[in-house]
Amino acid sequence: xxxxxxxxxxxxxxxxxxxxxxxxxxxxxxxxxxxxxxxxxxxxxxxxxxxxxxxxxxxxxxxxxxxxxxxxxxxxxxxxxxxxxxxxxxxxxxxxxxxxxxxxxxxxxxxxxxxxxxxxxxxxxxxxxxxxxxxxxxxxxxxxxxxxxxxxxxxxxxxxxxxxxxxxxxxxxxxxxxxxxxxxxxxxxxxxxxxxxxxxxxxxxxxxxxxxxxxxxxxxxxxxxxxxxxxxxxxxxxxxxxxxxxxxxxxxxxxxxxxxxxxxxxxxxxxxxxxxxxxxxxxxxxxxxxxxxxxxxxxxxxxxxxxxxxxxxxxxxxxxxxxxxxxxxxxxxxxxxxxxxxxxxxxxxxxxxxxxxxxxxxxxxxxxxxxxxxxxxxxxxxxxxxxxxxxxxxxxxxxxxxxxxxxxxxxxxxxxxxxxxxxxxxxxxxxxxxxxxxxxxxxxxxxxxxxxxxxxxxxxxxxxxxxxxxxxxxxxxxxxxxxxxxxxxxxxxxxxxxxxxxxxxxxxxxxxxxxxxxxxxxxxxxxxxxxxxxxxxxxxxxxxxxxxxxx
Numbered sequence: 001x002x003x004x005x006x007x008x009x010x011x012x013x014x015x016x017x018x019x020x021x022x023x024x025x026x027x028x029x030x031x032x033x034x035x036x037x038x039x040x041x042x043x044x045x046x047x048x049x050x051x052x053x054x055x056x057x058x059x060x061x062x063x064x065x066x067x068x069x070x071x072x073x074x075x076x077x078x079x080x081x082x083x084x085x086x087x088x089x090x091x092x093x094x095x096x097x098x099x100x101x102x103x104x105x106x107x108x109x110x111x112x113x114x115x116x117x118x119x120x121x122x123x124x125x126x127x128x129x130x131x132x133x134x135x136x137x138x139x140x141x142x143x144x145x146x147x148x149x150x151x152x153x154x155x156x157x158x159x160x161x162x163x164x165x166x167x168x169x170x171x172x173x174x175x176x177x178x179x180x181x182x183x184x185x186x187x188x189x190x191x192x193x194x195x196x197x198x199x200x201x202x203x204x205x206x207x208x209x210x211x212x213x214x215x216x217x218x219x220x221x222x223x224x225x226x227x228x229x230x231x232x233x234x235x236x237x238x239x240x241x242x243x244x245x246x247x248x249x250x251x252x253x254x255x256x257x258x259x260x261x262x263x264x265x266x267x268x269x270x271x272x273x274x275x276x277x278x279x280x281x282x283x284x285x286x287x288x289x290x291x292x293x294x295x296x297x298x299x300x301x302x303x304x305x306x307x308x309x310x311x312x313x314x315x316x317x318x319x320x321x322x323x324x325x326x327x328x329x330x331x332x333x334x335x336x337x338x339x340x341x342x343x344x345x346x347x348x349x350x351x352x353x354x355x356x357x358x359x360x361x362x363x364x365x366x367x368x369x370x371x372x373x374x375x376x377x378x379x380x381x382x383x384x385x386x387x388x389x390x391x392x393x394x395x396x397x398x399x400x401x402x403x404x405x406x407x408x409x410x411x412x413x414x415x416x417x418x419x420x421x422x423x424x425x426x427x428x429x430x431x432x433x434x435x436x437x438x439x440x441x442x443x444x445x446x447x448x449x450x451x452x453x454x455x456x457x458x459x460x461x462x463x464x465x466x467x468x469x470x471x472x473x474x475x476x477x478x479x480x481x482x483x484x485x486x487x488x489x490x491x492x493x494x495x496x497x498x499x500x501x502x503x504x505x506x507x508x509x510x511x512x513x514x515x516x517x518x519x520x521x522x523x524x525x526x527x528x529x530x531x532x533x534x535x536x537x538x539x540x541x542x543x544x545x546x547x548x549x550x551x
Contacts, residue, residue, distance in 0.1 A: 015039045016039070016040035016041060019039055020041070020044060020045075021082075023080065023081055023082055023083055023084045026082060026083045027083070027085070027086075027547050028050075028082075028083055029045055029046060029048065030050055030547055031045060032049055034551045035550050038551050052086065052546065052547055056090050056093065059075075059090055062075060063075050063076060063101075069101055069105075069106040070106060072101045073102065073106045073110050076091075081119070081120050084545075085545045086545075088543075088545035089545040091176070095505060098180075099452075100434070100435050102173055102176050103174070103177060103452075103454065104410075104434045104452070105408065105409030105410040105434045107158075107169050107170065108157070108159075108160055108409035110169045111157050111158075111166050111168075111169040112160060112166070114165075114167075114169055115203075115206060115208040122191065123172060123190065123191030124137060124138065124191070124193075125168070125192075125210075126192060126194050126229060127195035129212070131224065131228060132228075134225075134232045135235060135236055138233060138237070141190060143190075146190045147239055147240055147465045148175065148189050148240065148241050149189075149191075149233055149243065150170075150174045150190075151171065151192040151229070151242060152168075152170055152245045152246045152247065153251070154167030154193060154195075154198065154211075155198075155251070156248045156249070156252075156303075157170055158409055159381030159412035160409075161200070162198050163198070164195065164198030164203055164209070164211045164212075165193050165195045165198070165209070165211025168191065168193045170245055170246055171192060174245060174457070175189040175191050181454055181458040182459055182461060182462040182506070182542065183462065183506060183510075183544070184458070184461065184465060184542075190237075194226070196212075197214040197215050197217055198212075198214075198216060226255065230265070239465075239468055241265070241472070242264065242265040243266060243267075243268055243457065243461070246269060247269075249350075252269060252304050253304070253349075261471070264464065264469065266460075268453055269308065270304045270305075270307065270308035271308055271477045272456045272460070272477070273305040273308045273309060273379070274312035275312060275477040276452065276455050276481070276484070276499075277305075277308070277309035277313075277377065278312045278313060278481040279451075279484040280499065281316075281375065282485035283449070283485050284400075284429045286493055287429055287493055288374075288400045291320065292313075292316055292317060293317055293320045293321065295330060295373075296330055296332070297310070297313060297331045297373060297374075297376075298334060298373035298376050298377070299332065299379060300334050300377070300379070300380045300382070300385055300386070300414060301378060301380030302354075303379065306333065306379040306380075307350050307351070310354060312474070313327075314327040314330075315327075315478055317330055328353050329356060332354065332356065333351060335351070337362070338362035338367075339358060339360065339361040339362075339367050341356060341360055341361075342356060342357050342358075343357075358370075364385065365389045365390050365393055368393040369393050375403075376390070376404070377404045377406065378413075379406050380407060380414060381412045382407070382412070383411060386403065386414040386415035386420070391403065391419065391420055391423035391424050392423055392424075394424065395423070395424040395428070399427065400429055401424055401427060401429070402428075403430050403431075404431045404432070408433040409433075417437075417439050417446070420448075421439050422439075426444055430446070430448050430449065431448065431499070432448060432451065433451055435448075435452075436448045445495070446495065447492075449497050449499040450502075455500075455505070456477070456484065456512070458509045459484075459509035459511070459512025459516065460476055460480050460512060462510070462512075462538065463516025463517040463538070464517075466538050466541055467525075468528040470526065473519065475523075476516045476519050476520075479516065479518075479519060483508075483511055484499070484508060487500040487504065487507075487508050506542070510538050513538045514538050517537075517538065
């Protein structure tokens with residue numbers, strides 16, 4: 001019966017060349033002799049039948065032979081466009097090597113060049129000119145059981161700024177990680193870019209730019225398009241989770257506040273980053289042997305990432321027994337104007353709870369020396385801002401200073417792993433947003449942790465999808481952080497690594513998904529019947545990129 005169902009599925013989509021051009025069903029040279037006869041493929045492929053493992057060897061060699069990471073990115077995109085199962089088999093089996101290519105840092109370079117390297121459209125592009133018919137556009141998508149949408153308006157792509165429609169590489173990359181890291185089927189994933197214009201002058205002057213050649217729209221017209229899209233997405237895909245991605249600060253917080261209690265949605269830059277940051281802090285404290293309530297945190301950057309981590313840290317501090325005001329007093333912000341203090345004029349509302357009584361300080365080293373934080377968290381997009389003076393100041397007041405340089409891509413990191421270790425004489429507990437190689441210092445080898453959201457959002461999304469939760473809550477991200485931190489072993493900590501190896505990412509995502517699904521059932525956020533073993537149920541639903549047999 002299963003074989004017949006697969007044959008029926010293939011029959012609906014075509015045979016022969018049409019089948020070879022369908023990336024969901026195509027197996028290339030792995031089609032068996034029986035399948036070639038049954039599906040009209042005889043003669044359309046070289047005669048030798050290869051295993052998927054042999055195909056992986058071929059494409060891996062081709063990827064590694066490319067001269068640059070951007071060329072490797074293009075090679076992988078081409079593979080994804082012709083054979084998705086093989087693409088995900090390669091990524092899953094070589095996750096540490098492939099993730100920096102399909103996502104940060106290489107995806108940032110790809111977005112910067114998107115209009116010039118564009119080959120084949122993937123995902124949906126919805127522009128201001130489509131107002132009034134967004135549901136119709138969503139209906140054009142060929143797959144009906146969409147469970148996860150990642151949507152951006154391209155205004156704040158990583159730390160690179162406004163890339164407009166060329167930011168589509170981010171939703172595509174994020175959803176590739178949903179599949180590779182958490183096993184959500186690729187046909188259940190939909191990347192979307194909302195084109196409301198761009199204020200990037202170089203793109204407006206570029207004849208190869210892919211988006212509307214106009215400046216960004218604000219106000220009522222913008223809000224109407226966002227609202228129409230979100231409502232239409234829920235109608236066309238009733239069980240969909242919508243991840244807001246790389247919206248600028250002025251929209252990210254208000255859109256999350258507006259829709260979080262109405263739709264199944266979250267903002268990864270705020271909540272996902274908060275969760276992965278908190279998990280790293282929990283792991284770092286296992287090295288220092290101190291309590292969370294004894295820490296003082298200084299953030300460089302007061303945007304979505306910094307405030308997202310701050311908000312979740314406050315929740316964690318309150319979980320340890322501090323009241324809300326005392327918890328917020330443990331978190332300090334330093335933005336483009338200096339230390340955020342209560343006497344400053346016109347403080348934006350997301351920053352106000354962290355504006356404490358203190359004299360103004362406009363130099364970050366001076367702020368470190370004045371506040372004596374136990375941890376500095378960089379989310380500024382300002383490369384090199386954790387200079388030697390900053391790290392040395394942290395090392396003078398802390399036996400084991402916690403230094404998180406989380407800005408992406410690598411070119412935007414506040415400092416490198418090597419700088420943090422060398423300037424602190426090997427005492428820093430370091431994490432970054434993009435990967436850094438191990439660092440040798442004297443007789444020690446340090447393995448820097450990568451505080452990548454890929455440890456969080458795929459697992460959270462899987463938990464929501466499996467449980468069919470109707471909402472995504474902060475409690476889910478708090479629980480995800482604790483679950484992630486619990487996966488860090490003593491061997492990891494001994495090497496200075498405060499996140500588990502990426503090679504365990506699917507195992508980690510499954511455990512996070514089970515914890516998130518548990519919350520959905522406990523809080524009454526789903527009508528699906530609770531399974532006896534939630535983790536086993538999660539694991540049974542994860543997509544494995546092995547080839548199916550069609551005969």
